[in-house]
Amino acid sequence: MVKVEEAQVAPATVASDLTIGDLRAALAAGWRDFRAYPAFGLFFAAIFVIAGMFLYFALFNRGEIAWLVPAAAGFPILAPFVAVGLYEVSRRREAGLPMSWGAILGALRGRGDDQILSMGAIVFVAFGFWLIVAHGIFAIFLAQSGIGSESLELFRTGAGIMMLVVGGIVGALMALAFYSITVVSLPMLVDRDVDFITAIIVSLATVRSNTFVLLVWAVFIAVALFVAMLPLFLGLLVVLPVLGHATWHLFRRSVSDAGT
Secondary structure (H helix, E strand, C coil): CCCCCEEEECCEEEECCCCHHHHHHHHHHHHHHHHHCHHHHHHHHHHHHHHHHHHHHHHHHCCCHHHHHHHHHHHHHHHHHHCHHHHHHHHHHHHCCCCCHHHHHHHHHCCCCCHHHHHHHHHHHHHHHHHHHHHHHHHHHHHHHCCCCCCHHHHHCHHHHHHHHHHHHHHHHHHHHHHHHHCCHHHHHHHCCCCHHHHHHHHHHHHHHCHHHHHHHHHHHHHHHHHHHCCCCCCHHHHHHHHHHHHHHHHHHHEEECCC
16 A cells, blocks of 8 residues: 655644645646636636736836836736635535525635635735836846846846846745745635644645645746736636636645545
């Protein structure tokens, strides 16, 4: 028999044996969920696409197109909260429950205890904090370059390249921190009646117990979202829902009730 490694994190049991094969299986299951109920995936992804387009044209019209880089880089921070509806679709499909717009949209309210909304507040505060940090980094290097934010030529200068390096490192560390607290916590709040602090603890424990595999998943998500945003954000219409559904299945593989 194959021994399954687990870690007890009340009220859950966290698997410690995730493999790259589990990521492939989660993606396959996510694709099946999207194909089964594409309307829900397209609806939630369209929110991102419309927001991205609005941001692009707003910055373009204001002559501040360079600000699109940090804004787009911060989009993945918001993705887990937008994916809550997708987690509910996968949960209902798995349980054989009926699908309805009321039930799916109602998942954003959680179980009437504001736990998901509390996590959402954390996510949006994180996005705002990233924009403040990015603004500070921009201000430092814009002063050195002598080029305004209205020009993409900034990124071809020495100061611009250093800004991308520093901003990339800071952004990656922030994204990793928020990925660690949301990758399991948000689907767990959809699935179970727990508070958001407990869900965050379980999420961190899952990442700690499967560091390499979940880092690979984090990098894959970041690259996939980046590529999907290149064609005027339109790639998100497919990539975002598939990743959202896949994250649900990865959560189900990673976390079970304590004692089971």
